[in-house]
Amino acid sequence: MSIEIKISLNQGLYLKEPQDSVLGRKIIENSIILIDEYGFEAFTFKKLAEKINSTEASVYRYFENKHLLLLFLVNWYWEWVTYLITINTMNVDDPGKKLRIIIHSIVSASEEHPGVDYVNESKLHSIVIAEGGKAYHTKEVDDENSKGFFSSYKKLANSVSQVITEINPDFKYPFALATNLFEMSNNHIYFARHLPRLTEVKVNGNDLKEVEKMLKYFADKLLER
Amino acid sequence: MSIEIKISLNQGLYLKEPQDSVLGRKIIENSIILIDEYGFEAFTFKKLAEKINSTEASVYRYFENKHLLLLFLVNWYWEWVTYLITINTMNVDDPGKKLRIIIHSIVSASEEHPGVDYVNESKLHSIVIAEGGKAYHTKEVDDENSKGFFSSYKKLANSVSQVITEINPDFKYPFALATNLFEMSNNHIYFARHLPRLTEVKVNGNDLKEVEKMLKYFADKLLER
DNA sequence: TTGAAATAATAGTAAAGCTATCATAATAAG
DNA sequence: CTTATTATGATAGCTTTACTATTATTTCAA
Numbered sequence: 071m072s073i074e075i076k077i078s079l080n081q082g083l084y085l086k087e088p089q090d091s092v093l094g095r096k097i098i099e100n101s102i103i104l105i106d107e108y109g110f111e112a113f114t115f116k117k118l119a120e121k122i123n124s125t126e127a128s129v130y131r132y133f134e135n136k137h138l139l140l141l142f143l144v145n146w147y148w149e150w151v152t153y154l155i156t157i158n159t160m161n162v163d164d165p166g167k168k169l170r171i172i173i174h175s176i177v178s179a180s181e182e183h184p185g186v187d188y189v190n191e192s193k194l195h196s197i198v199i200a201e202g203g204k205a206y207h208t209k210e211v212d213d214e215n216s217k218g219f220f221s222s223y224k225k226l227a228n229s230v231s232q233v234i235t236e237i238n239p240d241f242k243y244p245f246a247l248a249t250n251l252f253e254m255s256n257n258h259i260y261f262a263r264h265l266p267r268l269t270e271v272k273v274n275g276n277d278l279k280e281v282e283k284m285l286k287y288f289a290d291k292l293l294e295r
Numbered sequence: 296m297s298i299e300i301k302i303s304l305n306q307g308l309y310l311k312e313p314q315d316s317v318l319g320r321k322i323i324e325n326s327i328i329l330i331d332e333y334g335f336e337a338f339t340f341k342k343l344a345e346k347i348n349s350t351e352a353s354v355y356r357y358f359e360n361k362h363l364l365l366l367f368l369v370n371w372y373w374e375w376v377t378y379l380i381t382i383n384t385m386n387v388d389d390p391g392k393k394l395r396i397i398i399h400s401i402v403s404a405s406e407e408h409p410g411v412d413y414v415n416e417s418k419l420h421s422i423v424i425a426e427g428g429k430a431y432h433t434k435e436v437d438d439e440n441s442k443g444f445f446s447s448y449k450k451l452a453n454s455v456s457q458v459i460t461e462i463n464p465d466f467k468y469p470f471a472l473a474t475n476l477f478e479m480s481n482n483h484i485y486f487a488r489h490l491p492r493l494t495e496v497k498v499n500g501n502d503l504k505e506v507e508k509m510l511k512y513f514a515d516k517l518l519e520r
Numbered sequence: 521t522t523g524a525a526a527t528a529a530t531a532g533t534a535a536a537g538c539t540a541t542c543a544t545a546a547t548a549a550g
Numbered sequence: 551c552t553t554a555t556t557a558t559g560a561t562a563g564c565t566t567t568a569c570t571a572t573t574a575t576t577t578c579a580a
Contacts, residue, residue, distance in 0.1 A: 086526095093527075109434035114567065128527055130569070203428045209334035211489045224492045242495065243509055246483060249493045253482060254475060261474070264436045267449045268474045270467065284468055291517050311557095318558070339536065353558055355538075 075185045077149045082217045083142045088132045096122045097132055098146075099188040101139055106193040110140060110201040137208070140197075141219055144205045147198045148222040150191070151179050152229070165236035169289060172230055176255050177282045192276065199256045227252070238293045247292060251285055258284065300410045302374045307442045308367045313357045321347045322357055323371075324413040326364055331418040335365060335426040362433070365422075366444055369430045372423045373447040375416070376404050377454070390461035394514060397455055401480050402507045417501065424481045452477070463518045472517060476510055483509065 076089055088094030100121050105113045115129045115136060133139040154175045159168050180195035206220060214220070230251070231244035241247070258281050262273035271280045301314055313319030325346050330338045340354045340361060358364040379400045384393050405420035431445060439445070455476070456469035466472070483506055487498035496505045 091526085111433065115569090116567075123528095125528055125530090126569080127529085127571090131526085135568075200432055203432060206490065207425055207428060207485075208336065215490060220490060224490070227493055242512060244495075245492075246479075246494045246496065246509060249482070249486070250475070250479060253478065254471075257474070257478060258471060260432075265431065265440060265445060265449070267470075268452055269471045270469075271471065284471060287467060288517065291519075292513065294516075316557080340538090341536075350559055350561090351537085352539080352560085356557080360537075 075153070077146055077153070077186075079142060079145050079149065080218050080221060083138055083145065083219060084133055085130075086132050088142075093122070093124060093128065094132055095188040096124075097129060097139075098143070099190070102143065102190055102193050102197060105140070105143075105197050105201065110136070110197075110204060137205075137210075140201060141205050141214070143194060144198055144202050145219070145222040146189070147179075147194050147202075148226050150185055150189075151175060152222070152226050153185070154179060155226075155229075165233050168233050169230075169237060169293075170286060172233065173251065173255075173282055173285045173289065176252060177259075177278045177285065181276065199260050202256060223252075234293065238295055240295070241293055247289070251289065254288070255281060255285060300378070302371055302378070302411075304367060304370050304374065305443050305446060308363055308370065308444060309358055310355075311357050313367075318347070318349060318353065319357055320413040321349075322354060322364075323368070324415070327368065327415055327418050327422060330365070330368075330422050330426065335361070335422075335429060362430075365426060366430050366439070368419060369423055369427050370444070370447045371414070372404075372419050372427075373451050375410060375414075376400060377447070377451050378410070379404060380451075380454075390458050393458050394455075394462060394518075395511060397458065398476065398480075398510045398514065399507055401477060402484075402503045402510065406501065424485050427481060448477075459518065463520055465520070466518055472514070476514065479513070480506060480510060 081087075086094065088097050097118065101113070101118055104118055104121060108117070113136060115126050119126045119129050133142065155172055158171045158175055162168050162171065180192035184191055206214075208214075227245055227248045230248035234241060234244040234247055258269045258271050259273055259278060261269040262271050262281070266272075271284050273281065306312075311319065313322050322343065326338070326343055329343055329346060333342070338361060340351050344351045344354050358367065380397050383396045383400055387393050387396065405417035409416055431439075433439075452470055452473045455473035459466060459469040459472055483494045483496050484498055484503060486494040487496050487506070491497075496509050498506065
């Protein structure tokens, strides 16, 4: 027996739902591998097409361009984190405990039970860490925002902010703290790996518990009453 | 009378010191204008050359490629913030007061007295906000880091972390807090302008006082003993 | 079995990102 | 003031990226 998860995303992100065909799933699977390997700048549809024994033209039938593909992957990732949080906090009432689970889910999303066989969650996490910011740091951000291309992230920020408010209703910046937890997690994993002088946190391979500890320390101090 | 500031940066960032010639200064001045206007992706040396009535080849004599030019600008910016902080905290002994000045300098760097006539500090600030992360989110980060291309930022983080430790020696993450103040400042200005649902902070034009207030609130809570 | 849809094969275009060469200014040294 | 040196301009060209178009072939469903 197996449970199948299909994450549905804003339809404007793709020309044709890639999760519904063999080729589409190969595009997702291998774009994750290649972006992780080469970085987003050096990643091209041509390389991807070669890797999956297909053609550029075929890839273009699924995604308008590589930026929208990245947006698709990043949205997929945040939807998946949302899903993990939902499951992991089920039947948990204490908001403090909830936040601890949320933080664990954000940091260690990639260690969790794999959801979908054509997505390597660990590599996708690396992509979000290294390239995620590029999804919204563009001149098209306002236009894309109006089309709902960032709604997965906003939805997640909203639900985390509610837990924060439950913990301490006097805390003035629940949204800012929520997004800061996401950004800080990714940033400090990246710093630990590449610019270690910018953080106290150390990361060995996929062991991210120091990051988790730091986020909890920050959240606790900020929310203590 | 006028005081001339020349910020000296890692020599690996450029092929030829742009601050020492008319053409070089035009490159700096107009690249800031164009990157701000078009965004980093759509910015090209060709457009820049046209704008300054020069040629692509001439621009390439100063900078190896547009990525290194961005790195140059970002480093220039952080050196400039460092300079502002140094001046503004002169003769200030109380570390709490120092941190407040630092936060003000980070957020409102662009409003300060202009330092150099060929640099529009306000536009440069916008570039750092929107494109700054791209300076280190690349596959070449380790190589560039080993060449000292991020030293301006690290130096600044180090000096801010020292002030943090002065305020509260028990605080466990002075570096992480320092970098987080920088990242948060840029992030939330960006969010306020483009993804307002992700933050409580509001920004009208160049009025960034809500951002400053938020950073102080965070820093105070984190450092209170 | 036929017909629609998906994919492959191939070709081609415009722009980006660079490098090379030579001519001409500007400037600095003797 | 002349001559070397260096900086810039003009022009050309090459490779890769990003994309579009056309036609052929396969797949799969009615």
